[in-house]
Amino acid sequence: MPSPQGENDVRLRRVLPGELQPPRWPVGFAMRTFRASDAPVLHDLLELVFNDGMNGPFDQWWSRLAADSEFDPELCFLVFDGEGRLAGAALSWTSGFLKDLAVAPDCRGRGIAEALLWHVFVVFAARGASHIDLKTNLIDNAAAVRLYVRLGMTEVDWGG
Template sequence: MPEPRPPGPNDIRLRKILDDTLVPPRWPEGFVMRGFETTDALAFHTLLTTVFDDGSDGPFDEWWPRIANDAEFDPALCFLVIDRKGLLAAAALCWTRAFVKDLAVHPEARGQGIAEALMWHTFAVFRARGSAHVDLKTNTVENAAAVRLYERLGMTPVAWEG
């Protein structure tokens, strides 16, 4: 089972214990969550490129086969948030081992609670699958706002090895 990329400067691994503190997601008005279909792959890659803008995912024709063929990829663990215009506003891609690989919210859709709702949804899905916790990696400097969100959701730092 592949591990996430090794930690870089200021990277942190956070964990949410899936206990009785879980609450149902509250989707902001005008946004709906739906499941992933392979026809969504290009839009999802475009969102990742827009949000992260670091080139780490590479071009679509390299990224998609790498994701789709990964042993931990399950399309049922990719959650899309669509805005009232029918555009992809946010998405979460999780690995089967209860690890949030990517969480991206389009800049125009930020500040409305979409990331929080996506995380609560993710927690509920993994709890229903029998997972004891959900982990993710983020950067305390580059993603300080995300770290604050994750901490509000009850996520706490754990050793990189999990």
């Protein structure tokens, strides 16, 4: 579930299934689901992208994530470049909440976030979910908000 909202935070929703497109992965990038051995690089990416200290040290973050009843490795999608470096990730909760969407700064602008979002939408629609939600900040994450809106996400009340 989303953490408490801060100033300018919004909850966005994509109703499913709606019109879905298959993800188009950029040339040289490939997506797969999470493996436990990916935990350190996923933590590093989240720390780099969010830079808010909310994840905490790796051992604490991993023990919380692995024990969370909403965590399913099959709903954590990782995108790697041709050299095997983690370029992007979408970590979704089983409840249909996109907990984290992160793209490495040097990999932005290539369509990785859009492809990850389409993949999340398709997977959750196939699971029978009625929607997928996420929390974002209108000011601090304005570029991402534009992408979310372009892909059909709209603001909903915090109560869902």
